[in-house]
Amino acid sequence: MNQRRSFAWMDLLWLAFLAGLAALTPGLDNIHKQLILLAIGVFQIFEYRFLEWVPERGRSYSVILKILLGSLLVAHTGGIRSSYYLIYFVPVVTAAMYFDLWATLAWTALTSAAYWSFVIWELNEYELTGEDAAELALRNLFFFLAAIVVNRFVTENRQQARRYRELAETLAETNRRLEQAQEEARRSERLAALGQLTAGLAHELRNPLAVIKGSAETLTRKLASSDPITTEMAGYISSEVNRMNALVTRFLDFARPHKLEQRQEQIPPLIDRGLKAARDRWPDAKVEVERHFAADLPEVTLDSDLIERVFTNLALNAYEAMGPGGGKLRVAAVPSSDGKRGVEITFEDTGPGIPVELREQIFNPFFTTKETGVGLGLSIVSKIVDDHRGWIRVTSEPGKGACFQVFLPEGESPEAAP
DSSP states (O other), rough: OOOOOOOHHHHHHHHHHHHHHHHSSGGGGGGGHHHHHHHHHHHTTTTTHHHHTEEEEEEHHHHHHHHHHHHHHHHHTTTGGGGGGGHHHHHHHHHHHOOOOOHHHHHHHHHHHHHHHHHHHTTTSOOOHHHHHHHHHHHHHHHHHHHHHHHHHHHHHHHHHHHHHHHHHHHHHHHHHHHHHHHHHHHHHHHHHHHHHHHHHHHHHHHHHHHHHHHHHHHHSSSSTTTTHHHHHHHHHHHHHHHHHHHHHHHHHHHHHOOOOOEEOHHHHHHHHHHHHHHSSSTTEEEEEEEETTTTTEEEEEOOOHHHHHHHHHHHHHHHHHOOOOEEEEEEEEEEESSSSSEEEEEEOSSSSOOOOGGGTTSSSOSSSSSSOOHHHHHHHHHHHHHOOOEEEEEOOOOOOOEEEEEEEEEOTTTTTT
């Protein structure tokens, strides 16, 4: 959107220049000249508004109007012998600023033709001598010289401005990627520290849990017939210990390094299996799934079981976010667009979205917004993707859903590796 242009010092210079031209030959006999100079000055000052009103052809109309006003001024100040012929430099310079070189030369030729047209009227009364013709040709050549010089300066200025703009865009993109890399590094550091803590804690918990479970089973066997209440309580202890053991197992899955069994795979079948697993978990969900898989997807070297687990988790999160009311889940897989060879996979839902303050925390272990959640799903997903030398990012607008992007590098075939 164009910013409103304020009255600038250049406008004052224009007014002073045109006032000087008007003051050189004052008097009522020159009223037409004064009005034409006034029209030129007003149009020059408010030309930017004219270009806003007529954005498509405004520049062409501007040059034509200046040629017409210049011709009127020359016509009322002596025709071909007028000292005001220099006013034709105004449309020439304007064209040089607005158009490329060839268009500038064409507009300059039109301006020159407008000036030469006054020769036709002069030939009715005077004879055009060779010296006069040389003078007119010299004046017109200077029109072309001014057009070329100004156009070259403007073109170089535009090229420089474009280079600065491209550099600024490159720096902005570099800063964005650097921020993402820093965020991923911070997340990896947190995951590593919490992984070590989790592994130690899980191992320490398993021994007492085993003792508790063994004691509960012993009580069940010894008191099965004599004390049914105690037997029932021992059963509760045993079932809760089993639940705790399952939780400890999930902690260890998060903490221990994954041993990748990599081979080259196509991504779409893994996504389809992940979506099917989510649908099996939520058979009654009113979720419409849209798939968009590019035809030229490369094969990716990966552990298919782990990556399928990633897609299953992302699909389950989308189903849970949209809830019983359902919504639309768009899943896409395209070749990477950030310069690295690989595949970008996108899971985009129409759920409530993720608040800004929570976006960096959702990949942290034990962070969850669910009442019954443990907070390890996305942490494990992030760890699996990191182990594959990829990345996972999330973008979201509250109320408009969330979009998870996963990048998996193409990698090298295990058979080809040394």
